[in-house]
Amino acid sequence: MELGAAMRERFALDPGIAFLNHGSFGATPRAVLAAQQHWRERLERDPVTFLSWDLRELLPAAIRALAGFVGAREEHLVLVDNATTAVNSVLRSLPLAPGDEVVTIDHVYASVQHALEFLCGQAGATLRLVRVPVPVQGPDDFVQAFAGALTERTRLALVDHITSPTALICPVREIIDLCHARGVPVLVDGAHGPGMLELDLESLGADWYAGNCHKWLLAPKGCGFLWAAPHRQAELHPPVVSYFHGQGFQREFGWTGTRDPSAWLSVHAALDFLEELGFERVRTHNRRLAWDGASCLARAWGLEPLAPREMLGAMVTLPTPRPLPPTIEDCDVASVRLREEHGIVVPIYPFQERTWVRISAQVYNDQSQYEALARALPQVLDTLPAADLPR
């Protein structure tokens, strides 16, 4: 089937909007939502049999399917609600002590930064948040940021596979090698990795990898995973202590209290959907369309890309064509106006004293939608009240 506008009928998205923000929460194909509904109905026919017995086989089968796709051994993988939960599981399991240090960069996702600040604060440890100024010259900017911040007190390095505000692919393998050479374990926040990048988690060499299936893998919301190297599993616990505490990595994470596992079980349907279109074809399409869309915006607005093309995936961040005061409130005004007046959904936000717009490209997007954004955003910014523009 052709990718682009024709794909829109296979998603539940409002046909009246140009949805250019797959990156925030994903969007799920109708076939995957139907599979999720099937699982919910099966559960509700006999909740006890389903949750107490059937799930014992269904959950490992879902893990097995996902493990095959991300290059993991199934016994090293558990399902969680989302990447935030996966990251918190690792951070809360770390025995941080006063004087210890944790290193990451300022492109880190806000929720993860807050978790790091909170847990370092509780332990009397220090968070070293290294600034990597934009534009980024190349992958080495990220490697050098970590290299300059590691000390003998560093207990953890956290690196994004794809950064959220800047949408850049980080050289995770180089950073892992660097950190390991200095005896520092590495947690990769791969919230955007699965489905956007080809993964081989067993050979990547990370200590932990947190991933989402509800973004680029097209699973229903509430489907994330945590991969852990074998020597990290004994000390790793879910943030919610529950029924199988102390009974092993997979048993503990497999039951954190009564919940609806239908998003997890629908991972098969999401993989089937992508396989039908072609995994590599989808990745290539999305990357190329993001680049073409960004090039169209850059030309229209007279701007340069944020980083070399090799660092860009299926999302691209550009400066807004006219700077806004760098506050979330000011940016939200522009996002909401763009949605209400032009039917375009795209995130606008502040980062490093500037304001940015991040486009995503997915199988249901096409070039005309970025052209519409190129025309609409300057119009919205021009009509914002003067008080909302920089003084």
Ligand SMILES: Cc1ncc(COP(=O)(O)O)c(C=O)c1O
């Ligand atoms: C880099 C990064 N980490 C973590 C998250 C959190 O993902 P979730 O809300 O699914 O936990 C996001 C969400 O966009 C992200 O971009």
